Amino acid sequence: MSTPVLEARDVSMVFGGLKALKGVTLTLEEGKIVGLIGPNGAGKTTFFNCLTGLYTPTTGEVLLKGNVLHGDPAKVTAAGLARTFQNIRLFPSMTVLENVMVGRHVRMKQGPLASLFHGPAYQRGEKAARERSRELLAFVGLNGVDDELSRNLPYGDQRRLEIARALATDPAVLLLDEPTAGMNPQETEATQQLIFRIRDTGVSVVVIEHDIKFIFGLCDSVSVLVQGELLVEGSPEVVRADPRVIEAYLGKPPEEVQHDVEAAAASVEEEQA
Amino acid sequence: MSVLFQQLANGVIQGALIALIALGYTMVYGIIQLINFAHGEVFMVASYGGLATFTLLPDDLKKSPAVALPLMFVGGIVVAVIVAVIMERFAYRPLRNAPRLAPLITALGVSVFLQEAVRVFYPNAKSNLPYPKVFPEGNLTIGSVNISWTGILLVALSVGLAVILQTYINRSRMGRAMRATAQDPDTAKLMGVNPDRVIVLTFVIGAVLAGVAGIMFGGYLNNINIDMGFQNGIFAFTAAVLGGVGSIRGAVIGAFIIGLIKTVAGQYMPGGTQYDYVWIFVVLILVLVFRPQGLFGEPERVRA
């Protein structure tokens, strides 16, 4: 068996007294789509942040193509792991094209001097980046809006732009944090197709979603995260049938509900900080 | 050794004054993330307001501090509050949705305007003005350490008001509204908090504290000038940041630290009083590098 393209080993994360993640392990094979589901506050986004180096896990490690990743998100991205954000994090007053070109940043070589003098080599690099960015915009289905400010795009388009921006970093693995949140069924369907096409270009994908139907229709394998712990892992069929998952989603003892609410509050605070 | 104790006492008194101003900075920053550079001028204006009140008193009242002093406090605080409310209403509120730095420039403009307005329109304010001796003179002497009673009063007032403020914010309904607005103005609004009222109240509280500071300053040092707000304002802002902006306790402790560094570093560090300011800022930078959120600030969590 080949090395998995992404591997999280026993990742734990503690905030103060709160254990947000408890020894989560996850593997992603090349060219696969893995889904990550779980109730609110289960630690899905925290897990993403650990993967991408935004947080340094309290224990455990993350390996990309067999190499251990170290803390810095910029280095992680350069190594080939790109992400989108749960609540869209575009650069609002940059144009659509510029947003994607920021994604190219890490694959461009121009240093300060080249940027200062705009020599021929610089111009070539800039042109190539622009063309690649346009390709990606076309790939995600955003045409003719290159010079719009990203904040002026409709919501669904902003999600797609974020994906294009992430793809611009030429990732081996793409992490999508709730890519269909707030979308109508048609848009959700289109997003599903888009993710398949991304997979077909050779990029492996990890998706966080609430929409269980969407996940089961999309993923090769699904992991269920509850209260920071990996509850179940397996093919959609296996997960769907697991009674613990049903319990986690439908019925829970009262104190757990209480706990969830707290965790949710913590994550809200986190977003505002 | 007694020199050290003397310097510590001096530092604490200087810190107490800065603390009163720093509270205003830290509260306004906590609520609307504005570095209100004009806050130091509110302190200055209050001092002149108190002086004006004193000047307007009939001569026989001037001689009895027991009457004159409360009236001066009232006068100074009223002037400070009026200036702060006008400032908030006409300079800052229209800019609430403007780019982040626009209000900062407004604050600087207000600061220049207030300073110059006092200089031009207050009689003889072009140079320092003597301040009436409304506090009993005299020192508490312990060994060879001299501490003036006014200084002790200043420290007591400063700490006392900070404690009251802290309690008010933690316990009262309005205090809760303030904290809610600081955390998330939009949600607070949905919960029925009127952000305008909360913000005005914040400015008013800051102005009251600055007003107290202004009168105490004049009474303690017996002279005031139009620059006093600027210099003390910078220190107060520094104190607020050192302590962690938004934190009441932090502002007070930050202010005491600054006062202590100034006197103790002036005494013992190489370069002496020539470099006392430098040490304050060196400590500030070091603290921020090792604790970027200030001593008592909430750590800034990465959002994602």
Add this chain to the structure above:
Amino acid sequence: MRKHSVKSAAIVGASLLVLAACGSNKTEGGGTNGGSCDTSKGTLTVGVVAPLSGNLSALGVGIKQSAELAVDEANKKCTVPGFKLTVSAQDDEANPAKGAQAATKLSTDPNVVGVVGTLNSSVAQTVQPILRDKKIPMVSPANTNPSLTRGNDFLTAPKRQFDNYFRVCTTDDLQGPYAANYLVEKAGKKKIAIITDGKTYGEGLAAELSKQVTKKGGTIVGSEKVGEKDTDFSGVIAKIKALGPEAVYYGGEYPVAGPLSKQMKDNGLDVPLMGGDGIFDPKFIELGGKEGDLATSVGAPTESLATAKAFVDAYKAKFGKEDYAAYGAFSYDATNAIIGGLAKTLEGGAAWDESKRDGMLTNVGAFSGSGATGEIKFDQYGDSTNKVLTVYQVTSAKWKDVQTGTFTG
């Protein structure tokens, strides 16, 4: 939202109107102000460069108004026949670059006959060359840095720096040592602590003083600095108190010196504070200067000079209670030196043009007269020949002269 903007604009406008109304001079009817002199040949301007806004403006405004007083008197007396004189005061904000702009503005006006200023030596440094290029005489009422006239090696190898630069005030290398002699020899204070505000004036004065103190057998027990905008000096005082000085010399001006003296006393350091002409001001006592504090100032005591009394009275009559501050009298004398030089240059009814400026430099340099600070006359470097200094002491809440003389080494 928009309505607010209209409203607030209206309020701002209305308040401006109120402000404007406050500043009115209440003279209805008009025409140029009378006087029986012939002013047919036009108007000539005396420039003033001084800080007119900001925290030094008390001194700057005193300089400006005293110059205006001198010009008014000259107009009344027809000192320069055929011309009306005016003052053009330019704010330098105590900032060298702003001073350069102010000086350039004056220097481009062909009708400027001379400039009174500056207050700060650092500003003078940028103003000197600009005015020299146009041969405009510059008479400073307040620059005390000796290098401005005699160059960097003013003691060993004095060399005239700018042939258009004169001053009516004294220099640090006279005032400082004179004060030192008084402190050590007359008052018998051997242990002296120095505090300065770090600015050119105070630093220079203190440096010259400390040299002389050591020479006369005294010791400088400590040398400290207060911030320009500091207000609470307890830290500095505690530090020097521990050194047991018999007197404190303060290099700087009265806004700091007064409170400093008071705080010294409050903090149990009850020794006299001495300073230069920058603290010789009634305000020093108002702000806390205590009994026994000392100051040096240029010239003989004002009470003994009829010209000085006349100046003070005329100033009070013209400007009411506004203070002429530390350098008003010097500014008055400086202006009179320029006017005197101008009268000489235009003697015999000549018309003014820029070619007369060469003559102006010579005539201002050769001017001699008796002013509010004593004799006005310049030596070969442009310094005042009036080397008489007086020590004053605070007695019964008034400055009282205790010794008058010249510095002889």
Add this chain to the structure above:
Amino acid sequence: MSTVDTSAKRSALAPLGKPFAAAGGVLGIVAALLPWVTFPLNDGNWPDNSTLQYFDAPFGVTGFRWHVLVLGILILVAAFAPVPSRGRVVRALGWGLTLVSFVNCAYITVKGGGLGAITALEGATAFGGVVGLVAGVLTILAGYGIGIEPVGEWKFKISTPVAYLVLLLSFGAVLYAVAAMLTTGGVGSANPYAGAIFLSFLGFATGVLGALSGVGYVRWLSALSEQHRVFSVIVLAACALLLPFTEAGNEYWMTVAANIGIYAATAIGLNIVVGLAGLLDLGYVAFMGIGALVAANFSGAATAYFGFALPFPVAAVIAAVVAGIFGAIVGSPTLRVRGDYLAIVTLAFGEIFTRSAQNDIGGFTNGSNAIPGVPALSLFGAEFNKSISIGAVKLPAGVLYYVLIVLLVAATMAVFANLKFSRIGRAWIAIREDEDAARAMGIRTGKMKILAFLIGAMLAGLAGAVFAHKNGTVSYESFKFLESVTLLAAVILGGMGSIPGAVLGAALLFVLPEKLRDFEDYRLMIFGLALVLIMRFRPVGLIPDAHRRAEMVERADENAEEAHVEAKKA
């Protein structure tokens, strides 16, 4: 104050829009033809014969009355000709008319000692000012009545040669306006009313520019100039180089303009740090100070640390490098410290710099005595501070400095523009917009932020080196906190991140106090008030960056649309 009563008011005004505008225009013209003052003021007649003098000859209206006349005619044109977003245009012109009338009325009232001066006194009447004010207010109301629509958008494309021509003409007009603004009221002490004349002119300019911007011309032009970036910079520089040949070509304005240029170059450097990378810097002038000190120490001045003089270009490069190193050091806490906390670190650094310089740290600054006597620059024997002649034209002293500084500003503008539209610039803007997202895109934010500080500080150091020679003295007093604040204000006032913004901001902040000299005591107070008002009415700055402008316009448009809908409902 509720929205209901605002909309009611607006709808009440709506039918009156055009009639009010017409009346405002006519009254404006009438005002221009009426006398404004009832008696000669103490300092001589109010300029341009407005004392008890009616319009007397076909083109006999000059000065501010000519401005009033022009505004009146423009209001009439705007009221009846097909003009895009008429409401905005009319309102702007109304404001202009109001301001001009107000300034003159206020000044006459103050100088004349009462309202009698602008109304009727001793049998003489002079109602020009009052009529002008009424006309102005009517016109503003007319603007609201007509309705404030979004700024007109000009969609049509033009060919490159035509664009070049438009840019050339427009920038030429800018040059003319600048020269006119500098010379209004005369130079020197010749005109006792210079201050008021200037303010009045400013009111006129505000009205006209507001109208142009309302029509959409300004936005179109700035888009055009961004499109033809290189050509624009060249034309602007060329226009600037022509300034000495205009009326403003005298020594005084050359000195002021040169100082503006030095600060503008510094402000552009600061704009990299604040405008692009979004890092608030409150101690920035220290880098300029470091540059100036380095240059002074290598200049051969008597009190310099080094006893020899280096050629200026070498010294300037060293100054820039040293300042850049300090910039990187000051920037390094950005690795850990964020936002306003960083601002205080920079403030702290600025204070440390001033204090150390005052205390002659290391013997490099000569303490409070400063380093005087830094020699003027010279090239081929021509000293920069002397006047020169080109052919028969004698140019004022200081013109060479002016030229040098214009080139310096053009160069820093080019540096700024090139960086802004590059990989590095995009990274900076991304950091400004969302630092975490930027890191997630692979941007090494720490490195980039330090780079911003480094480049910004180098530009400031370079400007400082010129400053040292231009002013001849380097004193710590020139580099205090207030200067940092002024620079920051220049950046924000001009428009953060925009290329011409910093230059305009610096120009305004230095010209305004110069032109307000005649207000002596009130000068700084008016300045403070002006800062507040500009921010109040134009919070994104005068020439906002294209991106930020869109942000703002959109918000304004939303308001306008809402108002429109409400008005229709009512």
